[in-house]
Amino acid sequence: SQKIEQNSEALNIQEGKTATLTCNYTNYSPAYLQWYRQDPGRGPVFLLLIRENEKEKRKERLKVTFDTTLKQSLFHITASQPADSATYLCALVLLYNFNKFYFGSGTKLNVKP
Amino acid sequence: DTAVSQTPKYLVTQMGNDKSIKCEQNLGHDTMYWYKQDSKKFLKIMFSYNNKELIINETVPNRFSPKSPDKAHLNLHINSLELGDSAVYFCASSQWGDTQYFGPGTRLTVL
Numbered sequence: 247s248q249k250i251e252q253n254s255e256a257l258n259i260q261e262g263k264t265a266t267l268t269c270n271y272t273n274y275s276p277a278y279l280q281w282y283r284q285d286p287g288r289g290p291v292f293l294l295l296i297r298e299n300e301k302e303k304r305k306e307r308l309k310v311t312f313d314t315t316l317k318q319s320l321f322h323i324t325a326s327q328p329a330d331s332a333t334y335l336c337a338l339v340l341l342y343n344f345n346k347f348y349f350g351s352g353t354k355l356n357v358k359p
Numbered sequence: 360d361t362a363v364s365q366t367p368k369y370l371v372t373q374m375g376n377d378k379s380i381k382c383e384q385n386l387g388h389d390t391m392y393w394y395k396q397d398s399k400k401f402l403k404i405m406f407s408y409n410n411k412e413l414i415i416n417e418t419v420p421n422r423f424s425p426k427s428p429d430k431a432h433l434n435l436h437i438n439s440l441e442l443g444d445s446a447v448y449f450c451a452s453s454q455w456g457d458t459q460y461f462g463p464g465t466r467l468t469v470l
Contacts, residue, residue: 254399280458280459282459284400287463287464288463288464289363289449289451289461289462289463289464290402290449290459290461291461292458292459292460295458333400335402337459339456345390345407345409345414345415345453345455345456346404346407346415347392347404347459348404349394349401349402349403349404351399351400351401351402352400352402
């Protein structure tokens, strides 16, 4: 079955630095991959989507890369702020089942002022 | 207006009881989901309905029964609750595999 791995250890960085979070997957190649943000006590909120034929996507201070050879996606937050502190989840959708989302367990990001 | 709403937000109950969680979306989406998030924050899909038809049914005990009376509603009924059912349950909706919109979650505690 599909396995999604995110670093379970929290990532602590200083305000203003770039945060880089990793999502690795095994087995099948996804049609696309999404990143979500989850705050304590709330549901995940969609941030970015990147398709299998795209290398990079940007949205304001966010950047996602997708390497299908390495089976890895990187999520970057530049000029990080304490308000960026949250858990970030990656999710992938397979080519043959567009309705099934496989989520990673998320990485907690702490941005210190 | 809340896009995806769930009730109740908190549910505390005894082992063996039966309980229901309700979900409604006002986004006009055709697909709705139930997810379970355990204490390790792992979000696992349980069920998915597309236009009221069950399309995903993961390996979930048959004590869990989803019901979709219409495209905008998806309820989850749980019979004979067990300690291991304690978790946060999220409802979500999307337009056929597009971005998922999640509800606020229902924290279920079984004592």
